[in-house]
Amino acid sequence: MYALTRALQYEIGIRALSNSFGPTTLSTLEAKYPKLNYATIPSAIFTKIIQSALYCKGYDGGELNGIYNDRVKAAVEKMKANMGVDSMFPGSSLEPKVTKGLFNMDPYTVVNNGSETVRSIQQWLNGRYLSRKDFYAIPCDGHHSRAVAKSMLLAIQYELGMADGVANGVFGPGTRSGLRKHTLSNGSSGVWVQLFSAAMVLNKRPIPFTRSFTSTLADSVRELQAFLKLPVTGEADFQTWASLLVSYGDQSRQGEACDGVTMITSDRAQTLKDAGYKYIGRYLYIDRLRSEIIGDR
Numbered sequence: 001m002y003a004l005t006r007a008l009q010y011e012i013g014i015r016a017l018s019n020s021f022g023p024t025t026l027s028t029l030e031a032k033y034p035k036l037n038y039a040t041i042p043s044a045i046f047t048k049i050i051q052s053a054l055y056c057k058g059y060d061g062g063e064l065n066g067i068y069n070d071r072v073k074a075a076v077e078k079m080k081a082n083m084g085v086d087s088m089f090p091g092s093s094l095e096p097k098v099t100k101g102l103f104n105m106d107p108y109t110v111v112n113n114g115s116e117t118v119r120s121i122q123q124w125l126n127g128r129y130l131s132r133k134d135f136y137a138i139p140c141d142g143h144h145s146r147a148v149a150k151s152m153l154l155a156i157q158y159e160l161g162m163a164d165g166v167a168n169g170v171f172g173p174g175t176r177s178g179l180r181k182h183t184l185s186n187g188s189s190g191v192w193v194q195l196f197s198a199a200m201v202l203n204k205r206p207i208p209f210t211r212s213f214t215s216t217l218a219d220s221v222r223e224l225q226a227f228l229k230l231p232v233t234g235e236a237d238f239q240t241w242a243s244l245l246v247s248y249g250d251q252s253r254q255g256e257a258c259d260g261v262t263m264i265t266s267d268r269a270q271t272l273k274d275a276g277y278k279y280i281g282r283y284l285y286i287d288r289l290r291s292e293i294i295g296d297r
Helices: 002-011 023-032 044-057 070-083 096-102 116-129 146-159 173-179 191-202 215-227 238-245 266-274 286-294
Strands: 257-260 279-282
Touching (some): 002 044, 023 096, 044 070, 044 096, 070 096, 070 116, 116 146, 116 191, 146 173, 146 191, 191 215, 191 238, 215 238
Parallel strands (some): 257 279
16 A cells, blocks of 8 residues: 555655655645546556555456546445445545545454444544545544544534634644533434434444434433443533543543642642542652662662
8 A cells, every 4th residue: 555655646746755645645636636537537557556556445446457447436436435425425536535545544344343333423424524624534444543533523623613724633622612512411413412422332332323312312321421420410511522532531520539740748648638539549759669679778
């Protein structure tokens, strides 16, 4: 795939070749070939590169004959359907972001006992947001990943109305502020419920991916909230959103445990106890740990 990426770059006029299908490759492709198909593909060699990439991706690229024929077209259409972008980009042309997806090693079918429900979420995210500037096709393999987590944050930012270039996939103050205005409860429906149910599924909650906030979903939310020691409301409130989207959750919530690198003196212990903390974790200095283990004085 790296070699094919470099070959593609060479054919579109890039001379500083790279294994990465990065912004220069994408922008050059957008400028020169916004749609690659039978009528626009520039050469037989270019077509052979596409055919080879299809084979490496697991699709039938036809004979490596340099012809963008019916087998190539069928393979492109099948890959688009697997990516979830066939409604956004119908037909057998290769749009630049679809081409970028072709030249990476992400699978678009379930692998290694992945979840079909997770895959449907991945396809939905691709199909709804791939046209946004900073959203790129994510795998549709049925597994949660860093790329999927970032795509969820981008999706939320887009639905909050953030412009391209502002939405960045980071759980920052704008995202936190926006989510505080999107509490969901039994009876809610629409894209926000889809995003919330997707976040629940990606956190291994046994619910369907849905656009309707049902009593069953509310019950699952209560179980999650109880597990996370959050107020048990059955609603998609900010603290629940935060716990689903980032590992640290709502950093402003009051907790009962903390950790640190400094010595816990009697005064500090009393201050922590007065603040409601019950459990303390502290990193040990290696010299102190060494003396405790081997009796060094």
